[in-house]
Amino acid sequence: MSDTADDFRTAARAAAELVSDYLDAVPGRTVWQPMDPADRLALLDLPLPADGVPLEGLLEVIGSQLMTAPMGNGHPRFFGWVNSAPAPAGVLATLAAAAMNPSSAGGDHADVHLERAVVRWIAELVGFPHPAGGGILTSGTSMATILCLAAARNRAARRAGHDLRADGLAGLPPLVAYATAETHSCVRKAVELLGLGSRHLRTVATDAEGRLDPAALAEAVAADRAAGLLPFLAVASAGTVGTGVVDAFDPIADVCAAEGLWLHVDGAYGAFGVLDPAIADQYAGMDRADSLALDPHKWLGVPVDCGCALVRDTEELRGTFSLVPSYLRDEAAGALGWFSEYGMEQTRPFRSLKVWATIAHRGRAGLAADIARCTELARRLGALVEADPELELLAPVRTSIVAFRYLPADPALADAVNRELPVAVQLRGRAFVTGALLQGREMLRACLLNAATTEADLDLLLSEVRSAGRELTERPTGS
Ligand SMILES: Cc1ncc(COP(=O)(O)O)c(C=O)c1O
Structure with a gap:
């Protein structure tokens, strides 16, 4: 290899060419093919390198062994799951974010302030009420759902006079959540992980199109209360993963308000659909949710990973996750504190740059x-x-x-x-x-x-x- 083989600037220029060629070629290539068994094995059996490889050599491997076998989701004829093509502005931003490499946990650096701005942008885009600091970027909606449901669980326990953070679930009546058969599996995962038990996740009846039936929700809540259980959460969908159906939020929010339930909306796939005037009316009442989980890495095309939890009363989120050990005390953090007080991650990636770039572009x-x-x-x-x-x-x-x-x-x-x-x-x-x-x-x-x-x-x-x-x-x- 040449003298410049390990020079960053030279390699970065070559990387830009490689990535641009790749993106240009995507529409003309096969959408997806299974990997050649030998190529697959070559990856699985990659030996740990004893000695380093120059940057130029790494690009050679990326181009010849990895970019040749993509998932296919950049292609215009990829219609699978909910995986989008990457927004070019987001691809560019990823390199800069890695170069800066902050931990967006907190502090007074650009990434932290940019995250507050893009969370506000996301809230503005979908019309969610947003007090300063009303949300956090996550790895995806699965993680956002865990955060939102944990906050809902904490609020329900507090209202029942129980200190969940200190005492755990023991001593509380079973908390019951309500969703439909169309609800994404991440909700059940969160319910199980939070120790609530999938048995306490009720499947509420739907109408012919798969929309949650508010009357059936009210009936199920009444039956559980009569049995001495503690209904606390209803989950509605802003676009189910199966058929893209949007629940009727207003009547569901009415039931939740009357029953003191936390209303969580899963907008992972579909919340951004509200931006299309042709279908926006379906989203009436989404802004009444206590929490909304959504994925910029789906319909906005922000390169994976990027989800977002928007929470109406962020003090609920902070009250659930804030734990500030002495080594992290930061008087300059201001009233909002650190992002790490609002979720599980301590060291956090600079996700906001690719969100900013995608939306700004x-x-x-x-x-x-x-x-x-x-x-x-x-x-x-x-x-x-x-x-x-x-x-x-x-x-x-x-x-x-x-x-x-x-x-x-x-x-x-x-x-x-x-x-x-x-x-x-x-x-x-x-x-x-x-x-x-x-x-x-x-x-x-x-x-x-x-x-x-x-x-x-x-x-x-x-x-x-x-x-x-x-x-x-x-x-x-x-x-
Ligand atoms: C409706 C819905 N909810 C939740 C999820 C989970 O989101 P993530 O994969 O970002 O964790 C998905 C993913 O496809 C989804 O479509």
């Missing part, structure tokens, strides 16, 4: 246009599915998720074929879609998060689904 108007483009594409895809005799739309398109399935000639095969279809489509490499169960039925779900997706991409997705569906249906049994 597009502006509110640009983000709203991108989101509106996605919901428009989703409605178009829904209409194409409805018009196609080989396909069935399983739910109205409310945000940007399209839930549908392939209809084989023999309806008895529908579940078996649709169960295998996602992987069959993925392996063809031209489009990427994932599957899920919807009310016991196997389905495909296409999640539109990429404003660069075209109408032709939608046609291609459906043609891939039809071709793979026919292949699976016509395949000799047992093969």
Whole structure:
């Protein structure tokens, strides 16, 4: 290697070329392919280097062994799960954030103040009431949910005259939470982790579209109170992961207010949908939540990882997590204290820079246009599915998720074929879609998060689904 092989400036220029070439090539490449077994093994068996490799050599490995086998979520025909393409401004910011490498736990440095600003921006974007310091960036919504539910648990215990931080759960009646069958699994994980027991997470009935039924919530709360339990939390969704349905927040908030429940909204995927005037009315009442978890690393395209917990009364969050050992005392921190008083992380990454860059680059108007483009594409895809005799739309398109399935000639095969279809489509490499169960039925779900997706991409997705569906249906049994 040359003399400059370990020079940072030279390597950084080469890295910029490598990354730019990679991003330019994504739309023209196969969406995803399984890794070549030898390449996979080469990674798994990577020997610990005895001696260092110059920076230039590292770039060579990144380019030839890693960037050749991506997940596929930068591609305009990637419709899987809820994984977006990275916003270019966020990609750039990541390098600067690493160069500064602060711990955004607290103190008087730019990253800490920027985090307060971008949390406020996020709250402004989704219309959540935001007192200064009303939130915190997290690794994702799973972590944000843990923080919000911990605060809800703490408030319920305090109201019951119990010091949860000192005494734990022992001595409290069981705390009961309410959600629907459509609620993301991170809520159950949080409930289990917080020691509440998944048995005390009630599944509340929904309407035909999968929206939480407020009357059923009120009934379930009354039954649990009568049984001596302590209802404390209802979870509503601003975009379910299965079909993208948004719960009717106002009537749910009414029940929560009447019953003294903490209302938590899971807006991981869909909260930013409120930016699209065409669907904004569905979000009425979201601002009445006690807490809202959402993911800039989903619909905004902020490079992973970045979630956010917005909490109406942040003192609840601080009262749950604040623990300031003497070595961290900081008189200059001001009334808001350190971010590490509002969550679990002590050393915290500089997430706010990539959020700032992503939002600042597009502006509110640009983000709203991108989101509106996605919901428009989703409605178009829904209409194409409805018009196609080989396909069935399983739910109205409310945000940007399209839930549908392939209809084989023999309806008895529908579940078996649709169960295998996602992987069959993925392996063809031209489009990427994932599957899920919807009310016991196997389905495909296409999640539109990429404003660069075209109408032709939608046609291609459906043609891939039809071709793979026919292949699976016509395949000799047992093969
Ligand atoms: C509706 C919903 N809630 C929660 C989550 C979990 O978020 P994260 O993966 O950021 O932890 C997801 C992830 O897809 C989601 O779609």
